[in-house]
Amino acid sequence: MRVIFLILIFPVVLFNCGSSRPVMEGVESPIQSIPNPNQGKPAKNLILMIGDGMGLTQITAGIYDNNNYLTFEKFPITGLMKTHSYDNLVTDSAAGGTAMACGVKTYNNGVGVDKDGIPVKSILEEAEEKEMMTGIVVTSALVNATPATFMAHQKLRAFTEPIAEEIANSGVDFLVGGGKKYFDRRNSDDRNLLKEMETKDYQVEDFINNQRIQDVKINPGKKFVYLTADDDPLSKITGRNYLPYASKMGAEFLKARSENGFFMMIEGSQIDLGGHATNFKYVMSELQDFDETIKEVLQFAEKDGETLVVVTADHETGGLTIKEGSKLKKIKSDFAYGRHTGTMVPVFAYGPGSENFSGIFDNTDLYRKMKAALALESRN
């Protein structure tokens, strides 16, 4: 039996050896991670970047799909994060966002509340109390679960109009995302929250008439909100192009106006949607867009020297795999299914305080680590 087996596999092995070439032939080695500034000092500013549904395989596939390099490789510090929620090993974005924003485990669907539905302050709200500037830039509707967990407190993520009301009252200095209709054409009342925001010192802009955010002139004395769509913004494939620009613009906007530093959350919201659709091209295009955004943010942080950048995910979506037969720029992928999974997600950090983001920790610890890096409690 064994002899027959050897006879059968021997030519295969021989053939493979004869034809094998290095898979990275002609590809330059990746650039090393960048040096970490101001270690041991508190960070003045913090930019948290969340890739919704961005597991380790999404990033790995993105690297190979991009000829073996993405900006992720620049981060000097990496860690792994557990994502389970209070009531489920597989989290949704509401509970995952709440864990990172507020430091508590809650049930799936809960937004900025604990397991009993009681509101818990978010790090963004605590930063505001310390007179830091705040910003949110996302590629979902602003009322969507991830951004909502930083600005709102609702028992269910589906309460989108109450979430919009909380966002309008949040005092966040720089807001970019979709979901205009939840603010100005509401089912539950006749209020126009965007008009109300104008009276609260916001410069209110939107996508109507194809006005690109790139063409908006900023009024320096005001807070800023730009609505990018009526509901969820376009995907990258179908023409969305604001995330890298708006993120850089936001960081510069907040820095120019803050003596006390700023807290900003940027979300690549649609990596998750690609996973739900089990659409590999969708996932890759959104991941690339997020990587472009990381590049802009790292450039800002490198110049600034006082900004901590933390990149992570709320959970993985799709159970993505890279299959045998994959080649550089020609990945053979498969999805377990179009839902969230419970695998740990990677964490990347750069800047003052980043050294505490290595190892394995819980998503609620991310909140505590961010607060510690900002020395938020001891700020006055």
Ligand code: MG
């Ligand atoms: Mg999200």
Ligand code: ZN
């Ligand atoms: Zn999802």
